[in-house]
Every structure is written in C-alpha cells, then in structure tokens.
Amino acid sequence: MRYAKCIIIPDDAGLHPVDRRIANRPDVSRELLHNVNLLADESIVTIYQFSGDRGTLESILEESPMVHKYQLSGVDDAIHAYMHVEADDRLVSLLSMLKKFEFIFDTPMEFMRRGGLRVTVIGDVQSFQEAIPDVPDGIRLKLLKTGSYEPATDRLFSQLTDRQQEILQTAVDMGYYDVPRAVTHDDIGDELGCTGGTVGGHLRKIESTLLSQIVP
Template sequence: MRYAKCIIIPDDEGLHPVDKRIADHPDVDRELLHNVNLLDDESIVTIYQFSGDRTALEPILQDSSMVCKYQLSGVDDVIHAYIHVKPYDKLVGLLSMLKKFEFIFDTPLEFTRRGGLCVTMIGDVQSFQNAIPDVPDGIRLKLLKTGSYEPNTDRLYSQLTDRQQEILRTAVDMGYYSVPRAVTHDDIGTELGCTGGTVGGHLRKIESKLLSQIVP
C-alpha cells in the first residue's frame, strides 16, 4: 500500500456552503473531520470536531437550507457534530473521485490554519496518477509527501489541534512529565509566549482527550 499526504485547498466558495459559513464565523474553529461519506442520493454525512462557541454554531445549522439534519455533543468548548448536508457539486465531485479510484482516508482529517484540509489517502501508485485529471474544478491538491503506508501510533496524537500538539511537545521536551517534574505551567508559557493558565487549560484538555481513549 502507498499513501499520499496532501492538502485539499478549495477556492473562495469553499467545499460546501455550510462548511464555508462555519469557516467564516469568528467564534467557531473547525479542528478535525472524523468522517465524511457520500450517500447514494449524493447527500453527504460528516462528523466534525469544532472548538469555540456552541451557541454561535447552532444557528448556522438551524438556518441553512442545505442542512438535512444535525446533532451536537461535547463538553466545554469542544463540539462534536454529526451533520447531514444536501448535495453540492464540488464536494460530490471530490468524493466521487476518491470513491472511483478506491482511495481510503486515514482519519481524522485536520483543518489547516489557512482553511485547507490535510488528508492522507491510501491507495496504489497508479490510482494516484490516474486520479489527478479527475480533481473537480475549484479544488487544488497540494502534495506534501508520499511513501509506503504502515499503520502507526500517531492516530491519537493526530486528534490534537496544531496548538495542542505544540504545547504537548514543549511540555514533554522541557520535562513537565519527568519524575520529579522539572518545569511549571509558567515556565512552559514563557517558552511559548502565553500565560501559565493557558498552558494548564490546554494540558487538561489534552490529557482528558487522550486518557479517555486509553482507559477501557
């Protein structure tokens, strides 16, 4: 098996009108896309992970004629959303291309700071080459790297946001999890240019997210 890691970069209209409206809201951040499926009627089912204000997100979903149904869950400012949306040619074209060439996503997919979607597609070399002409208009693929695919233990780590990964790496490197503990939240905050309280809040969310998936 081979993989291609790339960034899906949509034009200014976005991948889907609902996704675009959410992306444009200042109080909601798209973090991860845990699943996306194209149904037989060309409607699309997604499972998002957002951060931010749930009361800002819900009116977008309630008011959009492109939303068939949705459900929200989560704690604090982490929001998980099941969203079933109506067909939209650009996204249908992209998902149809991936289905045609039998690609598999290594989930979750991560939204970049510039609004793209970082994906790892698993398939064979010939499929990657043949798929390029089928990329729909309004979407650009930026290839990051390719190689032989081997499942690994990065899946939990990949569920963290870029900022959470940065804070966790810094905490580990500075000795926060050493015994005895070598640094404080304030020390890490000084290194990262933020407050110790911000570091502590992020680390609690990181630990909650990772440990809840490890402990049976």
C-alpha cells in the same frame, strides 16, 4: 499500504456552502471532521467537531436550505454535529475521485487555522499519481509527506488541534515528560510565547483526549 498526508485547500473558505457559512463565523471554530460519506443520491453525511457558540451553530444549520437534518451533542468544550446536507458539485467531485481510486480517509481530519483541511489518505503509490489530474477545479492539494501506513500513533496525534500538537511536541522536546521532569509550564510558555497557565491548560486537555483513547 501507503499513505499521503496532505492539506486540501479550497479557493474559498470551505468545501461546501454550509461549511463556508460556518467558517465565516468568528464565534464558531471547525476543529475536526470525523467522517464524510457520499450517498447514492449524491447527498452527503458528515460528523464534525466544533468549538465555540452552540447557539450560533444551530442558527446556521436551521437557516440553511441545504441541510436536510442535523443532530448536535457536546462534551466539555466540544460540539459534535451529525449533518445530512444537499450535494455540492465540488465536494461530490472530490469524494467521487476518492472512490474511483479506492482511497480511504484516515480520520479524524483536522481543520487548519488558515482554512485548509489536513487529511491522511490511504492507498497505493500508483493511485496517488493517477489521481492528481482528477482533483476538481477550485481545490488545491498541498502534499506534506508520504510513507508506509502505521495507524495507531498518527490517529491519536491527529485528534489534537494544530496548537495542541505544537504545545505537546514542544513539551516532549524540552523534556517535560522526562523523569525527572526537565522543564516547567513557564519554561514551555517562554518558548512558545504564552503563559505557563495557558500551557498547563492545554496539556491537561491533551492528556484527557489521549488517555481517554488508551484506557479501556
């Protein structure tokens, strides 16, 4: 079993008109896409994770004629949204391609700061090669790496935002989690160009996210 880690890059701000409206609002951030399914009528159901202003997000979903229904829930700073939206040709084509070649998304998928969606697709080598010509117009794929699929570590790490991954990787590399501890929050902040307080806040959120997935 193989995986391909890549970034899906739409020519505009999002993969779907509703996604684009949210992407264009500075007070709401798309963080993770926990699931996306193409239904028999070619409508789409998704589970997003957002951060930012809940009222703005509700207004967008209420006003969009393409949203059939939605539900929001939140814990701390995260807003989780279940959405059932009307079909969009480009996204339908992308999901149909994945179904045709029997690919599986390893979730969650992470939204990048510049608008792409970082995904891990599981399948076989031949299918990856055959699928490239079927990528729909208006979407580019940037391949990051391929390899044998091992789910546990990548799944946990992918739940962190791009910035959180950078801070955690730097903390580990500099020896923050060594015994005895080799560096302080301020040392890591100096390396990353931010304050020690910012580093400490991010590490607490990172540890909360990862430990809640490990401890039963």
